[in-house]
Amino acid sequence: RHKFWETQPVGQFKDVGDPSLPEGPIEPPTPLSEVKQEPYNLPNLYEWITCDMNSEDMCSEVYNLLTNNYVEDDENMFRFNYSKEFLRWALHPPGYFASWHIGVRVKSSKKLVAFITGVPARIRACDTVVNMAEINFLCVHKKLRSKRLAPVMIKEVTRRVHLENIWQAAYTAGVVIPTPISTCQYWHRSLNPKKLIDVGFSRLGARMTMSRTIKLYKLPDSTSTPGFRKMEPHDVPAVTRLLRNYLSQFLVAPDFDENDVEHWLLPREYVVESFLVESPETHEITDFCSFYTLPSSILGNQTHSTLKAAYSYYNVSTKTPLLQLMNDALIIAKQKDYDVFNALDVMQNEGFLKELKFGPGDGKLHYYLYNYRLNHVMRPSELGLVLL
Numbered sequence: 001r002h003k004f005w006e007t008q009p010v011g012q013f014k015d016v017g018d019p020s021l022p023e024g025p026i027e028p029p030t031p032l033s034e035v036k037q038e039p040y041n042l043p044n045l046y047e048w049i050t051c052d053m054n055s056e057d058m059c060s061e062v063y064n065l066l067t068n069n070y071v072e073d074d075e076n077m078f079r080f081n082y083s084k085e086f087l088r089w090a091l092h093p094p095g096y097f098a099s100w101h102i103g104v105r106v107k108s109s110k111k112l113v114a115f116i117t118g119v120p121a122r123i124r125a126c127d128t129v130v131n132m133a134e135i136n137f138l139c140v141h142k143k144l145r146s147k148r149l150a151p152v153m154i155k156e157v158t159r160r161v162h163l164e165n166i167w168q169a170a171y172t173a174g175v176v177i178p179t180p181i182s183t184c185q186y187w188h189r190s191l192n193p194k195k196l197i198d199v200g201f202s203r204l205g206a207r208m209t210m211s212r213t214i215k216l217y218k219l220p221d222s223t224s225t226p227g228f229r230k231m232e233p234h235d236v237p238a239v240t241r242l243l244r245n246y247l248s249q250f251l252v253a254p255d256f257d258e259n260d261v262e263h264w265l266l267p268r269e270y271v272v273e274s275f276l277v278e279s280p281e282t283h284e285i286t287d288f289c290s291f292y293t294l295p296s297s298i299l300g301n302q303t304h305s306t307l308k309a310a311y312s313y314y315n316v317s318t319k320t321p322l323l324q325l326m327n328d329a330l331i332i333a334k335q336k337d338y339d340v341f342n343a344l345d346v347m348q349n350e351g352f353l354k355e356l357k358f359g360p361g362d363g364k365l366h367y368y369l370y371n372y373r374l375n376h377v378m379r380p381s382e383l384g385l386v387l388l
């Protein structure tokens with residue numbers, strides 16, 4: 001049934017729930033000299049390229065490929081529209097490898113028709129911190145679908161990851177393949193209900209009018225927590241301590257150091273936003289929340305072309321109740337003119353979703369590890385990892 005995935009070192013469906021299989025790497029690393037030195041073969045009309053995302057032209061080509069061909073919802077009403085600044089941020093973390101940003105061009109016209117990326121990350125699985133690649137942005141042009149190009153893209157990124165002596169990977173997808181370590185759900189909190197209804201993102205509830213709906217989702221004009229402010233560069237050590245301590249409770253989570261926190265969590269306009277609570281008395285950093293910006297193109301609407309969405313990223317509450325912290329995050333997102341605030345049911349998010357009027361979405365998000373077996377399927381609340 002999965003001609004490609006059945007050949008790969010991933011948990012297979014027939015083995016799910018078999019406690020006799022050991023947790024950890026499925027295959028041992030091979031000597032680097034045995035890693036294939038040449039790229040995999042592509043059909044003759046195409047060629048591999050390494051995409052230098054610092055180049056304005058290259059970044060624009062990737063942006064255009066993804067804007068027109070990347071992930072859509074099941075009804076094909078919306079398509080992710082990652083910004084160029086976001087792509088640069090997502091692909092340039094500490095220690096990134098340019099060789100893991102892989103494109104495929106048509107030889108004759110030089111047109112970019114496929115893309116896949118990896119970035120390095122230390123991910124803890126239970127008690128073990130593993131050097132991994134986070135794989136993202138797999139995209140094949142709509143006109144080249146169902147020609148088995150995706151397996152070649154995946155094998156080529158795997159080869160280039162192996163060349164850096166890394167043997168495991170983490171990734172998420174909307175599709176079910178062998179085999180999810182966890183299956184999560186997106187929840188959506190309307191900030192601009194009228195627009196969301198107008199574009200078909202949400203529907204007017206039963207026995208609801210537009211004015212009652214607008215009132216239901218109304219938020220205060222300003223945040224409520226004393227000491228709530230934007231994260232600044234000098235906060236990196238305190239936020240790192242807070243976050244490391246928080247993430248230690250989950251079964252799978254990133255192992256962030258100060259360099260990672262500086263990259264992934266310091267605010268960047270229109271890319272990632274982070275806020276914290278500094279106690280007005282002790283000046284201690286007690287709580288933290290963050291979200292990233294990922295608009296979607298609205299396909300075929302006369303009035304609106306983009307949906308402005310904020311995605312919950314990492315949140316930590318130690319003193320401020322999580323509900324209050326996230327309500328402040330919603331207030332900020334509303335101030336900044338986002339239409340919707342999205343969150344997965346990972347970490348402790350279930351503790352605020354219903355109370356803060358998030359509604360469940362229809363699509364699922366499946367989490368995967370490559371060449372690493374875990375012996376049980378995790379609940380979303382046991383996951384401490386958010387991929388972009």
Ligand code: YNC
Nearest residue numbers: 002003004005136137138139140145146147148149150169
């Ligand atoms: C997917 N999303 O099952 P089987 S998420 C992984 N992730 O193989 P073809 C996928 N595999 O089942 P198409 C996948 N989607 O026969 C499909 N597959 O074994 C598998 N969409 O290939 C599929 N982006 O080329 C099947 O399919 C085989 O032309 C079929 O291309 C697929 O970034 C795709 O949703 C997704 O652009 C490129 O549909 C195309 O349909 C497309 O005939 C819109 O492929 C955009 C979209 C996916 C977003 C993402 C994470 C990707 C993870 C990839 C796996 C990484 C493994 C670890 C590597 C490093 C290892 C080390 C160390």
Ligand code: MG
Nearest residue numbers: 146147148149
């Ligand atoms: Mg294909």
